[in-house]
Amino acid sequence: MKNVKRFVLALACSVLILVTACNKPSPPKPKNSNQINKAAMALKVKKAFLHAWYGYKKYAWGHDELKPISKGYHDWYKTSLYMTPVDAFDTMELMGLTVQADSDKALILKNLNFDQDFYVSTFETTIRMLGGLLSAYQLNKDPGFLKLAKDLGNRLLPVFNTPTGMPYEYVNLKTGAVKGDVNSSAEIGTLILEFGTLSKLTGDPVYYNKAYKALVTLYNHRSPIGLVGTTINVKTGKWVNTDSHVSGGIDSYYEYLIKGARLFHNQKMMDMWQTSLKAINKYLRDSTSTGLWYGHVNMFTGKRISTHFGALDAYFPAVLALGGDLKDAKALEASCYKMWHTFGIEPEVIDYSNMTAVVKDYVLRPENLESAYYLYHYTHNPVYLERAKDMFDSIVKYCRTPAGFASLKNVETKEKMDDMESFFLAETLKYPYLIFAPDSTLDFDHVIFNTEAHPLRNTWN
Ligand code: DMJ
Numbered sequence: 001m002k003n004v005k006r007f008v009l010a011l012a013c014s015v016l017i018l019v020t021a022c023n024k025p026s027p028p029k030p031k032n033s034n035q036i037n038k039a040a041m042a043l044k045v046k047k048a049f050l051h052a053w054y055g056y057k058k059y060a061w062g063h064d065e066l067k068p069i070s071k072g073y074h075d076w077y078k079t080s081l082y083m084t085p086v087d088a089f090d091t092m093e094l095m096g097l098t099v100q101a102d103s104d105k106a107l108i109l110k111n112l113n114f115d116q117d118f119y120v121s122t123f124e125t126t127i128r129m130l131g132g133l134l135s136a137y138q139l140n141k142d143p144g145f146l147k148l149a150k151d152l153g154n155r156l157l158p159v160f161n162t163p164t165g166m167p168y169e170y171v172n173l174k175t176g177a178v179k180g181d182v183n184s185s186a187e188i189g190t191l192i193l194e195f196g197t198l199s200k201l202t203g204d205p206v207y208y209n210k211a212y213k214a215l216v217t218l219y220n221h222r223s224p225i226g227l228v229g230t231t232i233n234v235k236t237g238k239w240v241n242t243d244s245h246v247s248g249g250i251d252s253y254y255e256y257l258i259k260g261a262r263l264f265h266n267q268k269m270m271d272m273w274q275t276s277l278k279a280i281n282k283y284l285r286d287s288t289s290t291g292l293w294y295g296h297v298n299m300f301t302g303k304r305i306s307t308h309f310g311a312l313d314a315y316f317p318a319v320l321a322l323g324g325d326l327k328d329a330k331a332l333e334a335s336c337y338k339m340w341h342t343f344g345i346e347p348e349v350i351d352y353s354n355m356t357a358v359v360k361d362y363v364l365r366p367e368n369l370e371s372a373y374y375l376y377h378y379t380h381n382p383v384y385l386e387r388a389k390d391m392f393d394s395i396v397k398y399c400r401t402p403a404g405f406a407s408l409k410n411v412e413t414k415e416k417m418d419d420m421e422s423f424f425l426a427e428t429l430k431y432p433y434l435i436f437a438p439d440s441t442l443d444f445d446h447v448i449f450n451t452e453a454h455p456l457r458n459t460w461n
Pocket of ligand 1: 252312366423427452
Protein backbone atom coordinates (compact mmCIF):
# COMPACT_ATOMS: atom_id res chain seq x y z
CA MET A 1 0.00 0.00 0.00
CA LYS A 2 2.84 2.31 0.98
CA ASN A 3 4.38 1.61 -2.40
CA VAL A 4 1.14 2.36 -4.20
CA LYS A 5 0.88 5.66 -2.28
CA ARG A 6 4.49 6.48 -3.15
CA PHE A 7 3.82 5.65 -6.78
CA VAL A 8 0.70 7.87 -6.90
CA LEU A 9 2.60 10.68 -5.18
CA ALA A 10 5.51 10.35 -7.61
CA LEU A 11 3.10 10.31 -10.54
CA ALA A 12 1.31 13.43 -9.25
CA CYS A 13 4.66 15.18 -8.85
CA SER A 14 5.76 14.32 -12.36
CA VAL A 15 2.47 15.55 -13.79
CA LEU A 16 2.86 18.75 -11.77
CA ILE A 17 6.42 19.24 -12.98
CA LEU A 18 5.32 18.61 -16.55
CA VAL A 19 2.41 21.04 -16.33
CA THR A 20 4.59 23.69 -14.69
CA ALA A 21 7.20 23.22 -17.39
CA CYS A 22 4.57 23.55 -20.09
CA ASN A 23 3.17 26.72 -18.55
CA LYS A 24 6.59 28.28 -18.15
CA PRO A 25 7.02 31.28 -20.43
CA SER A 26 9.16 30.28 -23.42
CA PRO A 27 12.81 31.31 -23.12
CA PRO A 28 13.62 34.78 -24.42
CA LYS A 29 14.09 34.79 -28.17
CA PRO A 30 17.64 35.16 -29.42
CA LYS A 31 18.63 38.81 -29.45
CA ASN A 32 18.42 39.09 -33.19
CA SER A 33 15.06 37.58 -33.92
CA ASN A 34 11.78 39.41 -34.18
CA GLN A 35 12.90 42.25 -31.97
CA ILE A 36 12.25 44.84 -34.60
CA ASN A 37 8.75 46.11 -35.01
CA LYS A 38 8.77 46.36 -38.79
CA ALA A 39 5.52 48.30 -39.07
CA ALA A 40 6.71 50.89 -36.54
CA MET A 41 10.03 51.21 -38.37
CA ALA A 42 8.33 51.63 -41.76
CA LEU A 43 6.30 54.43 -40.22
CA LYS A 44 9.41 56.07 -38.80
CA VAL A 45 11.06 56.03 -42.23
CA LYS A 46 7.93 57.45 -43.81
CA LYS A 47 7.89 60.25 -41.22
CA ALA A 48 11.53 61.03 -41.99
CA PHE A 49 10.63 61.19 -45.68
CA LEU A 50 7.76 63.58 -44.98
CA HIS A 51 10.02 65.75 -42.84
CA ALA A 52 12.50 66.06 -45.72
CA TRP A 53 9.75 66.60 -48.28
CA TYR A 54 7.96 69.29 -46.28
CA GLY A 55 11.31 71.04 -45.75
CA TYR A 56 11.84 70.95 -49.51
CA LYS A 57 8.30 72.19 -50.09
CA LYS A 58 8.61 75.08 -47.66
CA TYR A 59 12.07 76.33 -48.56
CA ALA A 60 13.01 74.99 -51.99
CA TRP A 61 9.78 74.34 -53.88
CA GLY A 62 10.42 74.18 -57.62
CA HIS A 63 14.22 74.05 -57.22
CA ASP A 64 16.59 71.15 -57.58
CA GLU A 65 17.55 70.64 -53.96
CA LEU A 66 16.93 71.85 -50.42
CA LYS A 67 19.66 73.46 -48.33
CA PRO A 68 18.69 71.92 -45.02
CA ILE A 69 20.68 74.19 -42.70
CA SER A 70 20.30 77.65 -44.25
CA LYS A 71 16.72 76.81 -45.30
CA GLY A 72 17.41 77.78 -48.89
CA TYR A 73 17.75 75.97 -52.18
CA HIS A 74 20.33 74.94 -54.70
CA ASP A 75 19.97 74.55 -58.47
CA TRP A 76 22.53 72.52 -60.36
CA TYR A 77 22.29 74.67 -63.48
CA LYS A 78 20.90 78.07 -64.59
CA THR A 79 17.33 76.79 -64.24
CA SER A 80 15.91 74.08 -62.04
CA LEU A 81 15.38 70.62 -63.54
CA TYR A 82 13.13 69.64 -60.60
CA MET A 83 15.61 67.04 -59.48
CA THR A 84 14.22 66.41 -56.00
CA PRO A 85 10.59 66.24 -57.18
CA VAL A 86 11.47 63.77 -59.96
CA ASP A 87 13.77 61.66 -57.77
CA ALA A 88 11.25 61.57 -54.91
CA PHE A 89 8.09 60.75 -56.85
CA ASP A 90 8.24 56.95 -56.95
CA THR A 91 9.17 56.80 -53.25
CA MET A 92 5.93 58.63 -52.51
CA GLU A 93 4.03 56.18 -54.68
CA LEU A 94 5.57 53.23 -52.85
CA MET A 95 4.92 54.82 -49.45
CA GLY A 96 1.28 55.39 -50.39
CA LEU A 97 1.66 59.18 -50.01
CA THR A 98 -1.03 59.96 -52.56
CA VAL A 99 -1.66 63.60 -51.69
CA GLN A 100 2.06 64.43 -51.82
CA ALA A 101 2.51 62.42 -55.04
CA ASP A 102 -0.38 64.29 -56.69
CA SER A 103 1.03 67.72 -55.90
CA ASP A 104 4.51 66.57 -56.94
CA LYS A 105 3.18 65.25 -60.23
CA ALA A 106 1.33 68.51 -60.91
CA LEU A 107 4.54 70.46 -60.27
CA ILE A 108 6.58 68.26 -62.62
CA LEU A 109 4.09 68.01 -65.46
CA LYS A 110 3.32 71.72 -65.43
CA ASN A 111 6.85 73.09 -65.10
CA LEU A 112 9.57 70.67 -66.12
CA ASN A 113 11.04 71.89 -69.40
CA PHE A 114 14.14 70.35 -70.96
CA ASP A 115 14.50 73.01 -73.63
CA GLN A 116 17.40 74.61 -71.74
CA ASP A 117 20.53 76.22 -73.10
CA PHE A 118 23.08 74.70 -70.74
CA TYR A 119 25.25 71.62 -70.47
CA VAL A 120 24.08 68.80 -68.22
CA SER A 121 25.87 65.69 -67.03
CA THR A 122 24.84 62.76 -69.24
CA PHE A 123 25.09 60.30 -66.36
CA GLU A 124 23.39 62.28 -63.59
CA THR A 125 20.58 63.41 -65.88
CA THR A 126 20.02 59.85 -67.02
CA ILE A 127 19.98 58.12 -63.64
CA ARG A 128 18.03 60.78 -61.73
CA MET A 129 15.76 62.38 -64.34
CA LEU A 130 15.25 59.80 -67.08
CA GLY A 131 15.15 56.93 -64.56
CA GLY A 132 12.81 58.89 -62.29
CA LEU A 133 10.42 59.79 -65.11
CA LEU A 134 10.32 56.23 -66.45
CA SER A 135 9.55 54.65 -63.09
CA ALA A 136 7.01 57.42 -62.40
CA TYR A 137 5.32 56.49 -65.67
CA GLN A 138 5.35 52.78 -64.91
CA LEU A 139 3.93 53.26 -61.42
CA ASN A 140 1.51 56.11 -62.07
CA LYS A 141 0.64 55.48 -65.75
CA ASP A 142 0.32 59.19 -66.56
CA PRO A 143 1.51 59.55 -70.19
CA GLY A 144 2.90 62.99 -69.29
CA PHE A 145 5.84 61.28 -67.60
CA LEU A 146 6.67 59.22 -70.69
CA LYS A 147 6.37 62.30 -72.91
CA LEU A 148 8.94 64.10 -70.75
CA ALA A 149 11.18 61.02 -70.72
CA LYS A 150 11.09 60.79 -74.50
CA ASP A 151 11.87 64.49 -74.92
CA LEU A 152 14.81 64.13 -72.54
CA GLY A 153 16.04 60.94 -74.23
CA ASN A 154 16.08 62.72 -77.60
CA ARG A 155 18.03 65.65 -76.17
CA LEU A 156 20.62 63.28 -74.68
CA LEU A 157 21.18 61.29 -77.87
CA PRO A 158 23.94 63.53 -79.34
CA VAL A 159 26.31 62.31 -76.60
CA PHE A 160 26.76 59.05 -78.52
CA ASN A 161 28.11 60.77 -81.64
CA THR A 162 31.73 59.82 -80.99
CA PRO A 163 34.08 57.70 -83.12
CA THR A 164 33.81 54.90 -80.55
CA GLY A 165 30.12 55.20 -79.68
CA MET A 166 31.03 55.79 -76.03
CA PRO A 167 29.26 58.97 -74.84
CA TYR A 168 30.56 62.43 -74.04
CA GLU A 169 30.26 63.51 -70.45
CA TYR A 170 28.06 66.58 -71.09
CA VAL A 171 25.42 67.71 -73.53
CA ASN A 172 23.65 71.03 -74.04
CA LEU A 173 19.96 70.19 -73.77
CA LYS A 174 18.88 72.89 -76.25
CA THR A 175 21.59 72.90 -78.89
CA GLY A 176 22.82 69.32 -78.68
CA ALA A 177 26.42 70.55 -78.37
CA VAL A 178 28.63 68.09 -76.51
CA LYS A 179 31.80 68.22 -74.44
CA GLY A 180 33.87 66.05 -72.12
CA ASP A 181 36.07 63.72 -74.20
CA VAL A 182 37.42 61.99 -71.11
CA ASN A 183 34.60 60.13 -69.42
CA SER A 184 34.46 57.57 -66.64
CA SER A 185 33.53 53.92 -66.99
CA ALA A 186 30.54 54.45 -64.71
CA GLU A 187 29.24 57.35 -66.79
CA ILE A 188 29.65 55.40 -70.01
CA GLY A 189 28.29 52.11 -68.72
CA THR A 190 25.31 53.29 -66.67
CA LEU A 191 22.80 54.12 -69.38
CA ILE A 192 21.35 50.86 -70.66
CA LEU A 193 18.57 50.44 -68.08
CA GLU A 194 17.08 53.89 -68.72
CA PHE A 195 17.72 54.15 -72.48
CA GLY A 196 16.69 50.51 -72.95
CA THR A 197 13.45 50.99 -71.04
CA LEU A 198 12.72 54.15 -73.04
CA SER A 199 13.07 52.14 -76.24
CA LYS A 200 10.81 49.38 -75.02
CA LEU A 201 8.13 51.80 -73.83
CA THR A 202 8.17 54.00 -76.93
CA GLY A 203 8.82 51.28 -79.51
CA ASP A 204 11.84 53.20 -80.87
CA PRO A 205 15.00 51.05 -80.69
CA VAL A 206 17.42 53.96 -81.12
CA TYR A 207 17.93 54.62 -77.38
CA TYR A 208 18.60 50.98 -76.53
CA ASN A 209 20.95 50.50 -79.45
CA LYS A 210 23.11 53.53 -78.66
CA ALA A 211 23.45 52.74 -74.95
CA TYR A 212 24.07 49.07 -75.68
CA LYS A 213 26.81 49.86 -78.18
CA ALA A 214 28.48 52.17 -75.62
CA LEU A 215 28.34 49.42 -72.98
CA VAL A 216 29.77 46.71 -75.22
CA THR A 217 32.48 49.04 -76.52
CA LEU A 218 33.57 49.88 -72.99
CA TYR A 219 33.66 46.17 -72.15
CA ASN A 220 35.73 45.49 -75.27
CA HIS A 221 38.29 48.01 -74.03
CA ARG A 222 38.97 45.97 -70.88
CA SER A 223 42.59 45.10 -70.29
CA PRO A 224 44.08 41.69 -71.18
CA ILE A 225 43.51 40.67 -67.53
CA GLY A 226 39.83 41.59 -67.82
CA LEU A 227 39.63 44.86 -65.88
CA VAL A 228 38.47 48.36 -66.78
CA GLY A 229 40.00 51.60 -65.53
CA THR A 230 38.42 54.76 -64.16
CA THR A 231 38.51 57.11 -67.17
CA ILE A 232 38.89 56.72 -70.92
CA ASN A 233 39.00 59.07 -73.90
CA VAL A 234 35.74 58.45 -75.77
CA LYS A 235 37.17 59.70 -79.06
CA THR A 236 40.35 57.61 -79.13
CA GLY A 237 39.45 54.73 -76.82
CA LYS A 238 42.69 55.28 -74.89
CA TRP A 239 42.61 54.76 -71.13
CA VAL A 240 43.46 57.88 -69.12
CA ASN A 241 43.16 56.72 -65.51
CA THR A 242 44.05 53.04 -65.11
CA ASP A 243 42.98 52.69 -61.47
CA SER A 244 40.65 49.66 -61.31
CA HIS A 245 38.14 49.10 -58.49
CA VAL A 246 34.41 48.76 -57.85
CA SER A 247 34.14 52.29 -56.47
CA GLY A 248 32.88 55.63 -57.81
CA GLY A 249 33.90 56.12 -61.43
CA ILE A 250 33.38 52.43 -62.27
CA ASP A 251 30.75 51.13 -59.79
CA SER A 252 27.46 51.21 -61.66
CA TYR A 253 29.02 49.94 -64.92
CA TYR A 254 29.29 46.54 -63.23
CA GLU A 255 25.86 46.99 -61.68
CA TYR A 256 24.30 47.62 -65.11
CA LEU A 257 25.89 44.57 -66.73
CA ILE A 258 23.98 42.18 -64.49
CA LYS A 259 20.88 44.36 -64.16
CA GLY A 260 20.74 44.94 -67.93
CA ALA A 261 21.03 41.20 -68.49
CA ARG A 262 18.11 40.61 -66.16
CA LEU A 263 15.83 43.44 -67.28
CA PHE A 264 16.24 42.74 -71.01
CA HIS A 265 16.89 38.98 -70.78
CA ASN A 266 20.17 39.51 -72.58
CA GLN A 267 22.68 36.66 -72.41
CA LYS A 268 25.55 38.71 -73.85
CA MET A 269 25.30 41.16 -70.95
CA MET A 270 25.21 38.23 -68.52
CA ASP A 271 28.38 36.82 -70.09
CA MET A 272 30.01 40.25 -69.82
CA TRP A 273 29.07 40.37 -66.13
CA GLN A 274 30.38 36.88 -65.43
CA THR A 275 33.66 37.46 -67.23
CA SER A 276 34.11 40.77 -65.40
CA LEU A 277 33.33 39.18 -62.05
CA LYS A 278 36.05 36.58 -62.55
CA ALA A 279 38.63 39.36 -63.00
CA ILE A 280 37.19 41.34 -60.08
CA ASN A 281 37.46 38.30 -57.84
CA LYS A 282 40.94 37.49 -59.00
CA TYR A 283 42.48 40.95 -58.64
CA LEU A 284 40.30 43.25 -56.51
CA ARG A 285 38.89 40.87 -53.90
CA ASP A 286 40.91 41.18 -50.71
CA SER A 287 40.29 38.88 -47.77
CA THR A 288 42.00 40.55 -44.79
CA SER A 289 42.08 40.46 -41.01
CA THR A 290 39.51 43.29 -40.97
CA GLY A 291 37.14 41.41 -43.27
CA LEU A 292 36.44 40.87 -46.96
CA TRP A 293 36.96 43.96 -49.12
CA TYR A 294 37.48 44.93 -52.76
CA GLY A 295 40.44 47.27 -53.20
CA HIS A 296 42.21 49.15 -55.99
CA VAL A 297 44.67 47.70 -58.52
CA ASN A 298 46.26 48.74 -61.79
CA MET A 299 43.98 47.53 -64.60
CA PHE A 300 46.90 46.20 -66.70
CA THR A 301 49.17 44.62 -64.10
CA GLY A 302 46.69 43.70 -61.36
CA LYS A 303 49.16 45.20 -58.89
CA ARG A 304 47.46 46.53 -55.75
CA ILE A 305 47.43 50.32 -55.57
CA SER A 306 45.48 50.94 -52.39
CA THR A 307 43.35 49.39 -49.69
CA HIS A 308 40.65 52.03 -49.96
CA PHE A 309 36.95 51.25 -49.87
CA GLY A 310 34.05 53.61 -49.29
CA ALA A 311 30.42 54.50 -49.00
CA LEU A 312 29.94 54.22 -52.78
CA ASP A 313 31.46 50.72 -52.87
CA ALA A 314 28.84 49.50 -50.41
CA TYR A 315 26.45 48.73 -53.30
CA PHE A 316 28.59 45.74 -54.27
CA PRO A 317 27.12 43.21 -51.81
CA ALA A 318 23.71 43.90 -53.39
CA VAL A 319 25.12 43.21 -56.85
CA LEU A 320 26.88 40.04 -55.68
CA ALA A 321 23.63 38.85 -54.10
CA LEU A 322 21.70 39.60 -57.29
CA GLY A 323 24.26 37.51 -59.16
CA GLY A 324 23.77 34.58 -56.76
CA ASP A 325 27.04 34.81 -54.81
CA LEU A 326 25.48 35.00 -51.37
CA LYS A 327 28.62 33.90 -49.56
CA ASP A 328 30.74 36.85 -50.63
CA ALA A 329 27.71 39.15 -50.55
CA LYS A 330 27.18 38.36 -46.87
CA ALA A 331 30.85 38.72 -45.98
CA LEU A 332 31.20 42.03 -47.82
CA GLU A 333 27.95 43.38 -46.38
CA ALA A 334 29.32 42.61 -42.91
CA SER A 335 32.42 44.65 -43.76
CA CYS A 336 30.29 47.51 -45.08
CA TYR A 337 28.28 47.55 -41.87
CA LYS A 338 31.51 47.50 -39.90
CA MET A 339 32.64 50.56 -41.88
CA TRP A 340 29.42 52.29 -40.82
CA HIS A 341 29.44 51.13 -37.23
CA THR A 342 33.12 51.94 -36.55
CA PHE A 343 32.41 55.65 -36.98
CA GLY A 344 28.75 55.74 -35.91
CA ILE A 345 28.00 56.65 -39.52
CA GLU A 346 30.04 55.80 -42.61
CA PRO A 347 32.79 58.00 -44.03
CA GLU A 348 33.14 58.48 -47.79
CA VAL A 349 36.40 56.45 -47.93
CA ILE A 350 38.28 54.30 -45.44
CA ASP A 351 41.58 52.47 -45.49
CA TYR A 352 40.46 48.96 -44.62
CA SER A 353 43.97 47.85 -43.68
CA ASN A 354 43.69 49.86 -40.45
CA MET A 355 40.03 50.95 -40.46
CA THR A 356 40.79 54.67 -40.55
CA ALA A 357 38.75 57.30 -42.36
CA VAL A 358 40.54 58.72 -45.40
CA VAL A 359 37.76 60.96 -46.75
CA LYS A 360 35.59 61.91 -43.83
CA ASP A 361 32.33 63.29 -45.14
CA TYR A 362 28.95 61.52 -45.36
CA VAL A 363 26.69 62.91 -48.07
CA LEU A 364 23.58 60.92 -47.12
CA ARG A 365 24.54 58.01 -49.36
CA PRO A 366 22.23 55.00 -49.70
CA GLU A 367 24.47 52.10 -50.74
CA ASN A 368 24.97 50.48 -47.34
CA LEU A 369 21.20 50.43 -46.76
CA GLU A 370 20.70 49.16 -50.30
CA SER A 371 22.87 46.12 -49.61
CA ALA A 372 21.14 45.42 -46.29
CA TYR A 373 17.84 45.45 -48.21
CA TYR A 374 19.05 42.96 -50.84
CA LEU A 375 20.59 40.67 -48.24
CA TYR A 376 17.42 40.75 -46.16
CA HIS A 377 15.37 39.93 -49.24
CA TYR A 378 17.51 36.91 -50.11
CA THR A 379 18.11 35.53 -46.59
CA HIS A 380 15.32 36.86 -44.38
CA ASN A 381 17.94 36.94 -41.66
CA PRO A 382 16.78 39.51 -39.06
CA VAL A 383 20.35 40.68 -38.59
CA TYR A 384 19.83 42.82 -41.71
CA LEU A 385 16.78 44.45 -40.15
CA GLU A 386 18.89 45.30 -37.13
CA ARG A 387 21.65 46.78 -39.26
CA ALA A 388 19.19 48.76 -41.35
CA LYS A 389 17.55 50.08 -38.19
CA ASP A 390 20.91 51.06 -36.74
CA MET A 391 21.96 52.85 -39.93
CA PHE A 392 18.63 54.63 -40.32
CA ASP A 393 18.60 55.67 -36.64
CA SER A 394 22.08 57.14 -36.92
CA ILE A 395 21.06 59.18 -39.97
CA VAL A 396 18.20 60.63 -37.95
CA LYS A 397 20.45 61.18 -34.94
CA TYR A 398 23.29 62.95 -36.71
CA CYS A 399 21.82 64.44 -39.89
CA ARG A 400 18.31 65.68 -39.04
CA THR A 401 17.86 69.46 -39.01
CA PRO A 402 14.70 71.50 -38.38
CA ALA A 403 14.24 71.81 -42.19
CA GLY A 404 15.33 68.38 -43.47
CA PHE A 405 18.45 66.18 -43.34
CA ALA A 406 21.99 67.46 -43.80
CA SER A 407 25.16 65.78 -45.06
CA LEU A 408 28.08 65.57 -42.65
CA LYS A 409 31.37 67.31 -43.29
CA ASN A 410 33.14 64.96 -40.94
CA VAL A 411 31.83 61.70 -39.53
CA GLU A 412 34.24 61.91 -36.61
CA THR A 413 33.07 65.33 -35.38
CA LYS A 414 29.57 64.96 -36.90
CA GLU A 415 29.78 68.53 -38.19
CA LYS A 416 27.00 69.15 -40.70
CA MET A 417 27.02 70.50 -44.29
CA ASP A 418 24.27 72.47 -45.99
CA ASP A 419 23.34 69.81 -48.62
CA MET A 420 20.52 67.34 -49.09
CA GLU A 421 21.11 65.50 -52.36
CA SER A 422 18.01 64.43 -54.28
CA PHE A 423 19.07 60.79 -53.94
CA PHE A 424 18.33 61.03 -50.23
CA LEU A 425 14.62 60.90 -51.14
CA ALA A 426 15.04 58.56 -54.12
CA GLU A 427 17.26 55.99 -52.44
CA THR A 428 18.45 56.55 -48.89
CA LEU A 429 14.92 56.57 -47.49
CA LYS A 430 13.41 54.19 -50.05
CA TYR A 431 15.60 51.19 -49.20
CA PRO A 432 14.99 51.20 -45.43
CA TYR A 433 11.29 51.79 -46.06
CA LEU A 434 11.17 48.73 -48.31
CA ILE A 435 13.05 46.58 -45.79
CA PHE A 436 10.47 47.29 -43.10
CA ALA A 437 7.32 47.62 -45.23
CA PRO A 438 5.22 44.56 -46.12
CA ASP A 439 6.71 42.46 -48.96
CA SER A 440 3.64 43.27 -51.06
CA THR A 441 4.77 46.93 -51.30
CA LEU A 442 7.01 46.04 -54.23
CA ASP A 443 7.49 42.68 -55.96
CA PHE A 444 11.28 42.74 -55.73
CA ASP A 445 11.80 39.82 -58.10
CA HIS A 446 9.92 41.53 -60.92
CA VAL A 447 11.64 44.89 -60.89
CA ILE A 448 15.17 46.10 -61.48
CA PHE A 449 16.27 49.17 -59.57
CA ASN A 450 18.29 51.61 -61.61
CA THR A 451 21.33 52.95 -59.79
CA GLU A 452 19.21 55.77 -58.34
CA ALA A 453 16.74 53.20 -56.89
CA HIS A 454 14.05 53.84 -59.48
CA PRO A 455 12.31 50.50 -60.00
CA LEU A 456 11.95 49.55 -63.66
CA ARG A 457 9.69 46.75 -64.80
CA ASN A 458 9.84 44.60 -67.89
CA THR A 459 6.35 45.09 -69.33
CA TRP A 460 7.35 44.15 -72.88
CA ASN A 461 7.98 40.38 -72.73
C1 DMJ B 1 23.50 58.08 -56.66
O1 DMJ B 1 23.33 59.14 -57.54
C2 DMJ B 1 23.61 56.77 -57.37
O2 DMJ B 1 23.37 55.73 -56.49
C3 DMJ B 1 24.94 56.59 -58.04
O3 DMJ B 1 25.09 55.33 -58.61
C4 DMJ B 1 26.06 56.81 -57.06
N1 DMJ B 1 25.93 58.04 -56.34
C5 DMJ B 1 24.65 58.38 -55.76
C6 DMJ B 1 24.40 57.85 -54.37
O4 DMJ B 1 25.48 57.71 -53.59
